Amino acid sequence: MLASLFVDxxxxxxxxxxxxxxxxxxxxxxxxxxxxxxxxxxxxxGLWLGHRHRGLFVALGVSSLGRALPSVAIxxxxxxxxxxxxxxxxxxxxxxxxxxxxxxTYFAVEGVDRDVVEAARGMGLTEFQILGRVELPLxxxxxxxxxxxxxxxxxxxxxxxxxxxxxxxxxxxxDFSFYGLPGTLAAALCVSTLALLGAGALTLARNSAAHRMxxxx
Amino acid sequence: xxxxxxxxxxxxxSFGRPSQCxxxxxxxxxxxxxxxxxxxxxxxxxxxxxxxxxxxxxxFGIAFLLALVGFRFRLFDAPLGAFTDFLYTIPSLxxxxxxxxxxGVTVTTIEIALISYTLFVFYRNIVEGLRGVPADVLESARGMGLTRRQTFWRVELPLxxxxxxxxxxxxxVSTISIATVGAFLLYYGLGGPIFDALSMPDIFHTELLAASxxxxxxxxxxxxxxxxxxxxxxxxNRLG
Numbered sequence: 001m002l003a004s005l006f007v008d009x010x011x012x013x014x015x016x017x018x019x020x021x022x023x024x025x026x027x028x029x030x031x032x033x034x035x036x037x038x039x040x041x042x043x044x045x046g047l048w049l050g051h052r053h054r055g056l057f058v059a060l061g062v063s064s065l066g067r068a069l070p071s072v073a074i075x076x077x078x079x080x081x082x083x084x085x086x087x088x089x090x091x092x093x094x095x096x097x098x099x100x101x102x103x104x105t106y107f108a109v110e111g112v113d114r115d116v117v118e119a120a121r122g123m124g125l126t127e128f129q130i131l132g133r134v135e136l137p138l139x140x141x142x143x144x145x146x147x148x149x150x151x152x153x154x155x156x157x158x159x160x161x162x163x164x165x166x167x168x169x170x171x172x173x174x175d176f177s178f179y180g181l182p183g184t185l186a187a188a189l190c191v192s193t194l195a196l197l198g199a200g201a202l203t204l205a206r207n208s209a210a211h212r213m214x215x216x217x
Numbered sequence: 218x219x220x221x222x223x224x225x226x227x228x229x230x231s232f233g234r235p236s237q238c239x240x241x242x243x244x245x246x247x248x249x250x251x252x253x254x255x256x257x258x259x260x261x262x263x264x265x266x267x268x269x270x271x272x273x274x275x276x277f278g279i280a281f282l283l284a285l286v287g288f289r290f291r292l293f294d295a296p297l298g299a300f301t302d303f304l305y306t307i308p309s310l311x312x313x314x315x316x317x318x319x320x321g322v323t324v325t326t327i328e329i330a331l332i333s334y335t336l337f338v339f340y341r342n343i344v345e346g347l348r349g350v351p352a353d354v355l356e357s358a359r360g361m362g363l364t365r366r367q368t369f370w371r372v373e374l375p376l377x378x379x380x381x382x383x384x385x386x387x388x389x390v391s392t393i394s395i396a397t398v399g400a401f402l403l404y405y406g407l408g409g410p411i412f413d414a415l416s417m418p419d420i421f422h423t424e425l426l427a428a429s430x431x432x433x434x435x436x437x438x439x440x441x442x443x444x445x446x447x448x449x450x451x452x453x454n455r456l457g
């Protein structure tokens with residue numbers, strides 16, 4: 001029975017490749033838009049707080065609150081307030097995407113050796129240059145690790161948003177009676193692949209950043 | 218509506234004469250919360266706590282064994298880490314669905330997914346905690362004539378406790394949050410009333426707020442209790 005379900009799922013993928021591709025693109029669009037916005041908010045904020053060595057409480061509080069908020073509930077609140085639509089889902093995803101990037105960026109910059117920063121200051125670099133040329137490059141692997149966690153969260157939640165009219169692969173998963181088990185399994189495989197590819201790309205980016213910054217002993 | 222008309226005099230009806238607050242779909246209708254604490258919210262909360270405790274305990278047990286392997290045999294460390302990372306990366310909704318052919322639409326399915334998610338945090342924290350023991354400490358342990366096994370149980374493991382407990386906090390809070398998604402599969406835990414509220418035409422505000430508020434409160438309470446445990450178990454951290 002399991003074997004036949006497997007065959008049915010593969011057949012569904014073969015027969016509905018176009019639909020699955022289109023829905024995967026929809027989920028990816030929603031997820032990456034939200035991820036982009038959350039990085040635009042979290043990265044500068046984390047860099048600034050980390051550079052000033054201030055806001056430890058904010059960085060820690062945001063990260064534990066972010067973990068505690070159930071994604072379904074945030075999507076629900078946004079829909080209740082703004083109605084079903086692109087913005088309600090995007091805002092919900094942005095809210096969930098901010099904490100990991102913010103916290104990691106904060107600790108990445110905060111943890112840069114203070115002697116190195118002092119040396120840069122002594123060489124006459126402005127605070128902005130120190131941040132951009134010293135602290136960010138040194139902390140980059142850890143920043144990218146944070147963005148990776150954000151990406152995983154956001155892709156997972158983008159799928160859930162699809163259950164409530166957000167479009168994408170969640171559409172298929174929500175319509176069990178129409179697509180059947182093979183259809184929902186196929187959609188689940190697509191979104192898993194999307195998440196693994198996204199996470200994999202960010203792992204490569206982090207590794208190459210870590211490699212470049214590794215002290216050549 | 219289940220059994221509220223049962224014997225025993227006038228029971229507050231769950232339908233019939235809704236308050237103005239409910240008619241307006243208010244955010245915090247205390248009459249609804251009071252009349253459905255017993256039949257909806259409390260059972261869901263208890264189920265949610267059960268889901269979490271089971272997932273975190275079994276997940277910790279599995280991760281501990283994996284971490285022992287990864288710690289002793291460095292060769293296995295990277296593959297085991299990558300494996301737990303792989304599980305963590307799979308979106309929750311997809312994970313629940315992909316397990317359905319194997320374990321059906323059951324609480325077991327939800328548990329397996331939740332356990333799998335805890336492994337990543339536990340594995341990494343346990344291995345890093347054990348590795349974080351300073352070399353000179355290990356040197357003195359050897360100098361005192363401790364065997365490898367004694368060194369592990371009396372030196373390395375106790376010193377890894379803070380990192381391990383930090384992992385328990387993160388895993389517990391995340392599990393409480395992710396467990397709500399499981400209700401997509403099966404009405405179980407606090408996700409049940411949340412999905413229920415979302416399935417109503419205008420979204421039932423009070424039920425959404427009450428159930429997700431309980432989930433957040435549960436997560437914050439668990440986090441606080443574990444933080445206190447962390448403090449109690451690591452008295453040396455308070456000295457500095």
